Amino acid sequence: MLDAQHIQALKEIVGEENCFDDKAHKLAYCYDATRNRYEPDAVIFPRCEEDVSRLLAYCNTHKITIVPRGAGSGFTGGSLPVNGGIVLAFEKHMNKILEIDMENMVARVQPGVVNKRLQEAVEAMGLFYPPDPASEEYSTLGGNVSENAGGMRAAKYGITKDYVMALRAVLPNGDIIRAGKKTIKDVAGYNIAGILIASEGTLAVITEITLKLLSKPKLRQSAMGVFPTIESAMNAVYKTMAAGVTPVAMEFLDNLTIRAVESKFSKGLPVEAGAILITDMDGNLPEEIELQMAKIEEKFKENGALSFKKAASEEEAKDLWFARRNASQSVTIYGKKKLNEDITVPRSKLPELLQRINAISERYGVKTPCFGHTGDGNVHVNVMVEDGSDPKQLEIGHQAIEEIFKAAVELEGTLSGEHGIGISKAPFMHLAFTPEEMNLFRAIKQAFDPNNILNNGKMAL
Amino acid sequence: MLDAQHIQALKEIVGEENCFDDKAHKLAYCYDATRNRYEPDAVIFPRCEEDVSRLLAYCNTHKITIVPRGAGSGFTGGSLPVNGGIVLAFEKHMNKILEIDMENMVARVQPGVVNKRLQEAVEAMGLFYPPDPASEEYSTLGGNVSENAGGMRAAKYGITKDYVMALRAVLPNGDIIRAGKKTIKDVAGYNIAGILIASEGTLAVITEITLKLLSKPKLRQSAMGVFPTIESAMNAVYKTMAAGVTPVAMEFLDNLTIRAVESKFSKGLPVEAGAILITDMDGNLPEEIELQMAKIEEKFKENGALSFKKAASEEEAKDLWFARRNASQSVTIYGKKKLNEDITVPRSKLPELLQRINAISERYGVKTPCFGHTGDGNVHVNVMVEDGSDPKQLEIGHQAIEEIFKAAVELEGTLSGEHGIGISKAPFMHLAFTPEEMNLFRAIKQAFDPNNILNNGKMAL
Known part of the structure; x- marks a missing residue:
């Protein structure tokens, strides 16, 4: 349980209107597609990467569990707060397509963007984002990256990991890191993006995703x-x-x-x-x-x-x-x-x-x-x-x-x-x-x- | 410097005929394409994964530096033994194409296989391994994976990391691990193969590589x-x-x-x-x-x-x-x-x-x-x-x-x-x-x- 002092401190970080510990929010964010239920102690909607950084630094100092969540459409409990703590939800603020770079055929998005929204936005420009999990209508790209989502088109086009060129993320200690580049080739430093993909939100909180696009057949x-x-x-x-x-x-x-x-x-x-x-x-x-x-x-x-x-x-x-x-x-x-x-x-x-x-x-x-x-x-x-x-x-x-x-x-x-593995597997x-x-x-x-x-x-x- | 006792112990692991500390070997394995020179204390040719495991366990116990080396064709000193120690060379024994699986369009190779040899072997079967670094005639696939080699065909076909499906590797403590699968999709556990690629031999010694093949245009x-x-x-x-x-x-x-x-x-x-x-x-x-x-x-x-x-x-x-x-x-x-x-x-x-x-x-x-x-x-x-x-x-x-x-x-x-980065960058x-x-x-x-x-x-x- 988070005591009132913690809740107050969290509200100071993200604003009163973005931090909730009422029953309704706890219920709304307690389940996923496994139909298991675990209530969090609070639900927070970060406004920006800086919010995420300050939240994580606070939680790290006070050893408070924090669970990033996309659309809660996962089949293995990856986004369930099984030990309580804070659910971090991106759908309210961090849900923007930041850039569709036609010259380099690359999109830059926040984690809360729904997969299908990106597909539609790039297709309107003659481009193509192939990964299409069955949940594409509601699952978010942050969740897709964290679970390395597949889909129907993987036989020819591969899966989410084949499209992630770069990530921005916040480490549990609050450090903001960038991993990868908007380039096909990049061999400087360890491939941090490679290990964050499919890590199910257990290593860092992803705050920005750079995705490779193709031209639409x-x-x-x-x-x-x-x-x-x-x-x-x-x-x-x-x-x-x-x-x-x-x-x-x-x-x-x-x-x-x-x-x-x-x-x-x-x-x-x-x-x-x-x-x-x-x-x-x-x-x-x-x-x-x-x-x-x-x-x-x-x-x-x-x-x-x-x-x-x-x-x-x-x-x-x-x-x-x-x-x-x-x-x-x-x-x-x-x-x-x-x-x-x-x-x-x-x-x-x-x-x-x-x-x-x-x-x-x-x-x-x-x-x-x-x-x-x-x-x-x-x-x-x-x-x-x-x-x-x-x-x-x-x-x-x-x-x-x-x-x-x-x-x-x-x-x-x-x-x-x-x-993914989550709790089910x-x-x-x-x-x-x-x-x-x-x-x-x-x-x-x-x-x-x-x-x-x-x-x-x-x-x- | 490795004392005589260590050399003796290493010889017991890999056999007298696969461990050398004579001047000729030290000179032959002291350079790469940067033309810098750093002599190792010994050059070892492991016969198999088990040898690598026992060598690493020994070196870990005695804090002996060990440097995996492909063909020494790198441009940044990745394979140079800058602090002495042992150079691990795969060209003598661990240089085999283990399997070309036509049904799944996958090749399984040892790290010492030269890139071009694999290309030719799979092309003879109507298949295609795209990564073609300029060094393809002599650089090894172990080196290619460790540096995430590119090449001329990357604009369309991507680079080495886009073809690595699975690795076997030995950790510094001697533990043998497998990472990834002979499947397009695999989201169980952390993406260890993803971080070993481009890690320049600093995290583990790669002992087997499973590569995706395409059909040859x-x-x-x-x-x-x-x-x-x-x-x-x-x-x-x-x-x-x-x-x-x-x-x-x-x-x-x-x-x-x-x-x-x-x-x-x-x-x-x-x-x-x-x-x-x-x-x-x-x-x-x-x-x-x-x-x-x-x-x-x-x-x-x-x-x-x-x-x-x-x-x-x-x-x-x-x-x-x-x-x-x-x-x-x-x-x-x-x-x-x-x-x-x-x-x-x-x-x-x-x-x-x-x-x-x-x-x-x-x-x-x-x-x-x-x-x-x-x-x-x-x-x-x-x-x-x-x-x-x-x-x-x-x-x-x-x-x-x-x-x-x-x-x-x-x-x-x-x-x-x-x-890569190595020492040059x-x-x-x-x-x-x-x-x-x-x-x-x-x-x-x-x-x-x-x-x-x-x-x-x-x-x-």
Whole structure:
């Protein structure tokens, strides 16, 4: 608990109107997409980097926990104040696009800018910011950087870390640092931006982000392939990409997911199919897209596709994508509680991963609809618990999840392709990292944050 | 000095035949491309990761300095044993391409593999490893990762860090760690690979590197534009790229460099030109290349190009590139000692950077031929000292260099786009980093290497 004296001091730093310890604010900032709840002792809206610096210096002196928060849309509890303390929210003031530099194709933004707002702003100028997490409509770029957000377009365009050129940040002691440059090449000093990305707000508070932009591809075409089995679809994924095709996206839905969407929306989906793959190509020339689409069709058919359909219009493209876009909300027909994980493996291991998930699903008697970004090996596996209030059912679900994590790691994959560790995956860190590796993580945390004030209790640190 | 007991212990770890403290070995491993000389006390060729681990554990216990070394081709002294100790050389045993995984388009190599060897091996399989530092014929991938090497193709394809998916490394205490995965997405734990890249061997010894590969573009075309002034050429660079063109390379030579190459090789170069730009496009379709080439020609001419020539054959392309490839060796006609720096600025700042270099050159009465990778804002500026043995002339040269660094930093650029800091640029770190930022670097060094045994005396740490 923060006593009245601390609250007063904090109000002096950011102004009365930007520091709250009333119940309403505590409730509004106590949750994220995990639906866990941890109330903070105060919610603060810093006006500027200088505010952040003074806040951190104060908290460091008084050993007060401080948790930076984007939109609270994370799936692993990264922004939850599990030990109380202060939630630092950027949406009120530090939410500005500071610069779109067309000459150098770079954007400079504050952490509270919503991903989609930047996408739209740069597209209006013929530029392109590729990372598009499913939360793009509300998640912030500060959160995206802190979790190293991915998205649908990662197969061709990579993820958030591939676009961060420079950061400004405040260290727990209040020091303001810059990391990186508005240049493609910069090898002076340690790559601090590199380690702040994906550090889940545990090392420093990001106050400004410089992002690389591309020029916007003029053309885009979608296509869908229907496969008899999940294995045939997974083989098609990696063989298509190994043939030199670089689709923007290569998404899949398994049979359970297809059935779920169909039962909810009656779209005439192939409910007997083992899987469908939905893919997008982009480019600036029709010939370029045609060439790649022909190669995709060839590889899909070589690997057993029952049908292959190219969208002839924007409308048809939307139709092809409908099933994928509505996958997540549809699978809830299989259970009230969804344990949603985002394991990732090298693409060639996808067939085996899906086989193993299937075996685990049978062994534990749980349904595990899968869909996701197979173009980069990223599978959203959903362990469905029929009654989430039944601790026994929940326990079985968690056991199945642990088995799935083990399978991913055994197949040279990772616990998390997109969502981060936070609190949800912290219990599984030992599956992926050795004690020596965990020691190194802790030494790095200690180097940045010796008093452990910043988003403590996360990542099994 | 290492006493006989230590040498004996080291020999027991790696075998008699892999540990040397004779004069010949000390001399052979005492220099790099800076031509500075610092003799090590011993040269060791580890056979495997386990050797590296046992060596580091031993050195950590006895506080013995250990300096990892690639090919010794660095320009900033990164691999020089400035405080003596052990040089760790990988060329004898740890020089193997372990795997080229075509299904996932990934290569796994040991640190001693020469860059070009990997390029050739993957190209024979239709794949492509883009980073191509000028030293590609001899520099090693371990060195490339440690210095985050760039190259000619960075404008389109980025630099070494954009291809490192995972590393294995040994910490100074002997702990073996893995960092990253053979997956595009991986957000579990701190991004240790991100901070090891460009850390110049000061944090850990890299023992295995997993690199992303692309599929090899089928077509390539080169072109050259001749410009009346350096400013017109620099404007053409950034305006071409801001128009959405993504050339593989966009290289320039200034008037002094053109004259130097011409005087040495009599190739009929335009010696009155202010600058020439040489560019390469690649792709899989002739239409794609044509479209982009047309845009380049348009932008070059809009910005004052006197002529524009596309290579009609492989032979003509080689001819266009001749001047650029022989720039570095040719500028020595202006002085025996070349102070060669690799500053980088945002592309739109190139015209002003070149103006400032020109003014500095006049103020100090030194010739400063410039050439380099303008597509990514990277300029190789050469301050020529007529007589390198004259301390007065050398002092003037160093003053000019310091002014040039200041100009680069003022223009939002960096001290080094490719070469790193090592010892050569350590005295200038205060121009680019605040005391707070330097403190953070030191805290990170301390977290990895509390006894400061690994490549100490570098990067102004």
